[in-house]
Amino acid sequence: MGPLQIKDILQTSPENQSVTVKGWVRTKRESKNAIFIALNDGSTIHNIQAVAEPGQFSAELLSTVTTGSCLKITGQLVESQGSGQAVEVKIDDILVYGTADPESFPLQPKKHSLEFLREIAHLRPRTNTFSAILRIRHALAFAVHQYFNDGGFFYLHTPVITASDAEGAGEMFRVTTLDLNKLPRTEEGAINFKEDFFGREANLTVSGQLEGELGAMALSKIYTFGPTFRAENSNTTRHLAEFWMIEPEMAFFELEDNMNLAEDFVKKVITYALIHCKDDLNFLQNRLAEEDKNKPQNERSIPLLEKLSFVVDNPFERLTYTEAIEILLKSKPHKEKKFQYPVGWGIDLSSEHERYLVEKHFKKPVILTNYPKEIKSFYMKLDEDGKTVRAMDVLFPGIGEIIGGSQREEDYDKLLGRVKEVGIDPDNLWWYLETRKFGTAPHSGFGLGFERLVLFVTGMSNIRDVIPFPRYPKSAEF
Structure with a gap:
């Protein structure tokens, strides 16, 4: 199992027993009475303090014990003499695994901007903020798998390379082995993809949903959890070119x-983080509070734990898109022209509209249903009025839409009609359409962008800061 981690040592009763601690130096402080080394191994937000006596070790050795260096410390676990920790290590021996030159090591013990830390993504997990985010990210991922496993779902691995565009947006990364300097051409001058590896155009997937539906038509309840890609040239705090999607698909669900399912799922997963990530969430909440001190009162965010409890403790308000538009039209921001974007039936709601419904009007999470078919995807089931579809979006405070889903169209003729209506070649989706010919059934599903969930739970403001190595326009360094 390997050596004890710092999180375990900090919970151990001190009885002068010998312990071995391994980790990276956060700080070293020397006084005339003692030398204090704060060590962290990433297992917890908390450091363990190791203490040596002056003159116990050579000046040459101590000169290599600097912020960022990696050590193995052996010593006695004793009750701490200072405040803030129950135990500390009285050092007997120090082994330096790796040094960190103070002149060049960029993570000195001071405040660094998030923009700067993105430039050193190979080192930013060593900061308190990003180690906390990554531990929470792990806990949320584990909770996702646990939730679906306990609910009788099967984990389906859908392809990363695909010839279909599930969203119909066309913003996809192409996959090819063709020599870009010598592209084969057809007689008409177009690129001849028959010469490519797959014999046709292929792309990185934007969603595992379509293949997920195939699994649901055999296994009843499946979920996917994997990387997805979108070549949208968008430099915003909400967009990534590579991100992870959670997509359950369920036969016989309307x-x-x-x-x-969506409401229960997000509540259970967030509850898991509240239970298992208390120290990290408290740290991030305090970090946000410090940032808010410099903001006007009306721009300050809801305390992080309060925001998470807001979602977990409240039943989600459910209403139709049409009802939501009526509320927005009667709202004070609309009447006073304070919304940046116009309100009217048929619009694709913006984040400001969604947040008004959640934060101001209902003061609880919201699920909107039955959107106009023109602003939703082709696979959503048509309502009887022929104008709306059985879509479902879950809206959260501070973020707007976090889940998008629908009941899928199970009628072959209606689905074929929608495919043609939006300009998709039915031959490219013959396998998807055939599931409506061979034992069709009512079925539903939804998609949750995992980074959007991590963003919400950690309280971070930029989605590039909740994935270890973000991919966005002009950035694929690490």
């Missing part, structure tokens, strides 16, 4: 079942 819209109401889909909403019930």
